[in-house]
Amino acid sequence: MGEFCLKEGMFLFVSSLVLICGAAEQDYFVHDSGGRTWDKARSYCQVCYKDLATVTPANIKTIAQNLTAVSWIGLRRNFSDAGSSSASWSRWADGERLLFQNWYPGWPVFQKNVCYCNCPTTATTTRFTPFTQFTSLNAPSSAEFPNATSFAEFPNATSFAEFPNATGSAEFPTVVGPTMTSFGEPALPGGTECVLSPDPAGNYVEDSCVAMLSFGAWVERSCSERLSFVCYEDRFPGRVEVTEVTSESAVLTWLPVPNISHSRVEVKVHGNVTQNVTNLLTLDLVGLTAGSLHTVQVFPVKCGRDMHPQQTAFYTKPNKVVDLVVADVTEACVKLNWSKPAGNVDIYHVKFGGASIRNKTEGSEVCNLTPGSPYTFFVLSGVEDNSIWSDESNVTTYTRPGKVSHLNVTQNTHSSLLLAWERPAGHTTGFGVTAATDSDRVLFNETVTQEKVNVTSLPPGTKITLNVTALTAGGKLEGETVTVVSYTTPTPVSDLVLRTTSNTLNASWNSANGDTFDVELWLDGELVGPIYSVSTAEKPFVGLKAAANYAVRVSAVTGHLRSLPKEASAFTKLLPPTDARLRSADKHQITFEWSAPENIAKVNYTVRLYSTFWGQDWSHAENETFHTFDGLKSGTNYGFEVRTVANGAESDPAVASNYTVAVKKEISLSMMCSSAQSLLCDKQSTRDSVFNELNTHFRELLGDSVVWKLVKQEN
Template identity: 40%
Template structure:
């Protein structure tokens, strides 16, 4: 049997069944020759061994460039791992081994005596006369034509390695990788199918002149026996370039709109960082919202690649959001030359406020004032004038929020020279106004209640059908644009009305009780009652509040008293209602005796003389007592006639 082999070092165990020999041969610790092609001389080449001891050797004889293996009958153990590609036998060895590179050889067979059971075998179309035998990876033998050239391959077990990429920038990166198995001659580096260097002996190299933000696939091939092994792989992105021309396009109270220019290199996405959150977008503009009004916000924009492995340096910009508008703007105090303006601080932050007011006073006038507080007094205004007022919150003393406006009038000047006159049921009010003729509001109050209101555009008014002897207060305000001036007040009583129907209700020797009816159109009336007796020089008076009956006590009996009742309003008194009424008398009899003397004889005895004397006495008492007290004078007839 003749067998073609390529390399003389095996580390495998194979049981080969040689159908041509008809016997099974066990090879153990077989040493096979390593030789070269091109010699025509017979020579013996020393064998090499991988796994140690060799019990027997084989002799390789070179004849016409044919290497013949004469196997000994001794059993050897060989560990083989083969794979066959066409006519090429590939060997994989698990433990370390040495190898040599030889050129392809031309196989040639020798004839050896062979015994056949059937001297005339049946030929088939695949029959090869004088074949060479090749071994397959799974141990089987196949016949090959000895003339076929078999290429020699230096082969290793499949090697898995990894390329580490560090120090990545937008233009460069550093590669490091693992050492290949065995005696590696050098390394060949490729990225994106571009070879950068053929013969690298170190385990690292640098890539330069790369494009920013670009994906790179790196392969490092260990080269052994002049052939590359399986590559070590690595991938990476270069760092993208920062965005350019970052600018704030617009801002609102809660949003800032950013825009920038895309890099010339490839960029897949962008990150926008704020104090509270990070936003991702694939566009070159973004609207960042949910911000605090009036705050200074810092924005950082980064360009990134699709797998988020690389981000550019930050491009930064700062901007204020607009402040929110003020709320509850109102005028709290209005006078003829000043208006007090108040408002509530808006949400967020403000640096100050810009207050503006304008009005027309022959020409258009507009004024601005910066204010830090939420209250502002506008002064030096014309009275009775329409004033337009607005407040704007500002951030950073420059960025203005939304304007809030309110319109109101300054108060007109108050009236002067208010004068009131009254009768029993009317009050007339008159006044003066210094300039123009605005509207006026007049209120009439009685007992702290407004009973009548008049809105007029003249400087006098009359209130009718009032109660007599009542205290009324008149309040006058000038009005311009619905805004009243300071008020001017004055009070006056209507004239009192005489009480009606005074009468004596009860009496006795020392008491007199009087009653009367109140005057018409009265509610609460003050009365003044008096009782007089000129005879006794007696005078008594009393002020009554809304009472129509009164009793005088401690009087003289039999005395005729004069009673008067009047309604009273402030210092004014009505005409009196009068009544004379006597107390009951307590009668006493007094006897008077008169002595008559006359020069004329018998004059005193004349009857008419006594009558004349009685008349004169009665006249005397009439003049002295009158009707002030109860009395009577009667002539008493003489008990003794003739006297």
């Protein structure tokens, strides 16, 4: 390759292609006290760290922000390592390729060569200076380079890609005329040759190492200077493993770290620090607090320095809850209470029937459950991140069954009734049924499995309170009681007695039960008046019809229920007909008529016609208000009686009498008077006395039974 000459005043800036790839995390350590040469700094870093820092675009900011003075980094012009054949500025101290540069403007300083031209046509020699150097080569800080810029301010900087074979100024020993023209220089005269030679007056550093200024730019310094330096350490990727975790213990294991003196284990429990130094790779932790967060760091110690730790955090297993009890039970909810266990607890987990809830209090109400169903509740104590749970504590209970619906009573009798209902939602194992009086005397108490029961052995005519309660858990847990009030029917009344007059009726009876009585009055199959409700065992009726057959029905009433009715009937007393009178008469026939009594039902009559003189007596039934008798004797005074007849009874008679038409006949009687006393028969008084005696005799004999008349005729 020919020599390459740069005219003085020109600068060459080379930037690299930045490659980003995965690598281990690194830590950087600045040592700024005492100062060391580059070689000693590197040796220290290799013993106590990995090596001097390798700078990349990814870490330059991190490194620079911790610098307070110019410091060595792991780059030098040439390495003296045995077997090294690398070109200048080609790799880092740890062997990484140089893929990134951040030179302060004017750096690096190449060896200053002078181009001497040997012109065959003339004895004149022309000297070219490739480029000028910065005069302040030893500036220790950014204050000495106030105008320092980054590569961003040099848009014409090139990369090594434009000079594929260039490795340093040593590779450009000769620059010929045509090459110079690419930099705008005039060509040397024809046949002229340029020879490069070191310039003894330049600022070139032969043993050049790279130092980083506090703001990140690079400069060259003599490797023998004593400067601060930056070491790096690859973070060991290990992690502490925790096994066999209990509430009080755990086992720690970690990976071995090469080239360390020992390891230090730090276990922090809620701020309390416990230290243990060991060279082992495992450690048993005991006496821990249950349910607590433990942070573990295992620090490899190298050169008395803590390296990046292997670390982890874990919770000890919480203790299980204690005193778990069922505090309350409803149809859809169960309230649980428990006590906090020893140690720490952040959260509680309640599991039941495929569902779960979490809370932070010592107790929980679980709802939306099925009534009457068995549930087992498991309660676990846990830590804040839900990573570990205690053993389970459990309790089993039933939800309270629901209450029955549509409770009703039918088929009431004087000693029993039928009670029916609908089963509640959820589960039940049976139903408790009770029946009691108002005085709380229990009459019936049974457990049934069906939705109806015949309640028996009840007293008649009694108010009964009936209760039905759904049961579960074998009858140990009861739902809400549902109540209905009903009555047994009373027994029928007894000894119903009716007492009547012609227009009144009084009913009386006996009853062993019944709060009230319903009394009905019937006549000819029809209800007379309303149904009377009375509280005493007696009911009078007035304004009735005479000779009417009234029926009375009496039912004992308890609540809304009536006993079977007791019935009796009776006729009101008969009223006699009125105004019996002759309607017509002739010699052998006579007709009597009469008036029916007032306010009387339809009745029949019996009529009688008689003559005591003749010994005649006739009786007939009649449904009219008149009657004609035939075959009578003329001139006879006939007596007449008419009675109302009903239910085999007769009223007092209405009476009348009258004569048939007389057929008159004369009968003569002659009398002869003889007397022992002289002239006694001739006296008028005697004759009158005799006549009167005779008249009295006939009156006694005939009375008014027939038509007769005694007439006295004297001769």
